[in-house]
Amino acid sequence: DKGDFRHYMLKEIYEQPKVIAACLDGRVSETSILTNCFGADSDFLKEVENIHIVACGTSYHAGMVAKYWIEDLAGLPCAVEVASEYRYRKVAVPKNTLFLTLSQSGETADTLAALKMAKGLGYLTTLAICNVPSSSLVRESALTLLTNAGVEIGVASTKAFTTQLTALLVTSVAIAVQHGLSAARETELVRSLRSLPAYIDMALKQDSAIKMLADRFANKQNAIFLGRGSMFPIALEGALKLKEISYIHAEAYPAGELKHGPLALVDEDMPIITVVPNNSLLDKLKSNLQEVSARGGELYVFADLDTEFHEEVGVTFTEVPKVPDILAPIVHTIPLQLLAYYVAVVKGTDVDQPRNLAKSVTVE
Numbered sequence: 337d338k339g340d341f342r343h344y345m346l347k348e349i350y351e352q353p354k355v356i357a358a359c360l361d362g363r364v365s366e367t368s369i370l371t372n373c374f375g376a377d378s379d380f381l382k383e384v385e386n387i388h389i390v391a392c393g394t395s396y397h398a399g400m401v402a403k404y405w406i407e408d409l410a411g412l413p414c415a416v417e418v419a420s421e422y423r424y425r426k427v428a429v430p431k432n433t434l435f436l437t438l439s440q441s442g443e444t445a446d447t448l449a450a451l452k453m454a455k456g457l458g459y460l461t462t463l464a465i466c467n468v469p470s471s472s473l474v475r476e477s478a479l480t481l482l483t484n485a486g487v488e489i490g491v492a493s494t495k496a497f498t499t500q501l502t503a504l505l506v507t508s509v510a511i512a513v514q515h516g517l518s519a520a521r522e523t524e525l526v527r528s529l530r531s532l533p534a535y536i537d538m539a540l541k542q543d544s545a546i547k548m549l550a551d552r553f554a555n556k557q558n559a560i561f562l563g564r565g566s567m568f569p570i571a572l573e574g575a576l577k578l579k580e581i582s583y584i585h586a587e588a589y590p591a592g593e594l595k596h597g598p599l600a601l602v603d604e605d606m607p608i609i610t611v612v613p614n615n616s617l618l619d620k621l622k623s624n625l626q627e628v629s630a631r632g633g634e635l636y637v638f639a640d641l642d643t644e645f646h647e648e649v650g651v652t653f654t655e656v657p658k659v660p661d662i663l664a665p666i667v668h669t670i671p672l673q674l675l676a677y678y679v680a681v682v683k684g685t686d687v688d689q690p691r692n693l694a695k696s697v698t699v700e
């Protein structure tokens with residue numbers, strides 16, 4: 337039932353504060369990660385020395401964000417790969433490596449095949465972060481962390497993605513705690529996690545501002561998304577959403593890569609959508625954006641007010657709430673979901689059932 341919403345996708349975008357709270361329920365106390373949240377005592381995390389993350393599509397983008405978190409918080413090496421590549425190559429598995437899959441449906445053929453292969457490769461254990469409790473992936477993994485997003489009907493994944501990110505941040509902190517993260521930092525991170533639903537609510541308040549931008553994309557053939565650090569995978573996810581439902585060709589780059597090629601594409605017809613973290617990368621990103629402005633590219637900047645971006649000719653600013661740095665990728669996802677949604681509505685495409693796509697990809 338769509339309730340008052342025109343599409344399931346919009347309904348699911350708006351469910352995010354609630355389902356993220358559901359994802360945290362039973363996983364965190366006021367101050368710490370609960371040790372039994374993987375269906376086993378989290379002592380096994382002490383032994384983990386490496387992490388391999390395997391997934392497809394949007395779930396793969398969630399895995400890419402987790403790499404930044406795990407290496408930053410736990411100091412452990414983390415590799416992320418799409419399942420369709422992983423399953424067809426010879427993978428070197430260092431000792432004490434955790435095999436982590438991500439899937440909304442738990443029925444994605446490539447991800448299941450990767451898990452099957454991984455079981456013969458001597459991993460420490462297998463963990464699935466999944467939205468469907470009765471799925472094959474959950475059944476076949478040793479450990480599970482359910483995302484609790486509820487049924488997702490829109491083919492373009494929204495709430496499944498942000499709950500995966502939430503579950504991945506819980507997992508990253510849990511691993512880090514077993515590898516020397518201080519109790520004070522754990523408490524700080526858990527408090528950030530607990531305020532996530534409220535931040536997502538604030539981000540959703542930009543709905544009408546973003547809706548007003550949509551007209552300006554309706555006649556575009558192409559778009560470029562930029563991010564740096566843990567925002568790069570969010571740029572990829574923003575581009576994927578736009579492609580999937582509005583059929584506009586979109587690419588995402590780490591902003592520092594622009595001058596190594598993609599800058600050649602930039603002219604007055606090219607919208608550049610940028611998700612801007614308010615951290616040490618801010619100044620570098622600003623100089624990347626100047627290169628775009630200098631070539632007449634139309635900039636759409638999603639950032640918090642403290643980044644001091646100003647609207648000027650060729651620059652459209654949309655406010656994103658100021659949040660702890662660790663949460664920025666999750667909160668910045670919201671405006672990009674809304675942007676893709678409203679552009680598709682303006683174009684009149686079938687938002688919930690985009691052409692050529694299936695919700696669950698159970699064949700290779």
Ligand code: F6R
Nearest residue numbers: 393394395439440441444492493
């Ligand atoms: C994009 C999308 C797909 C899925 C991918 C993996 O919006 O939904 O890219 O993320 O097919 O599906 P799951 O997560 O079910 O394994």
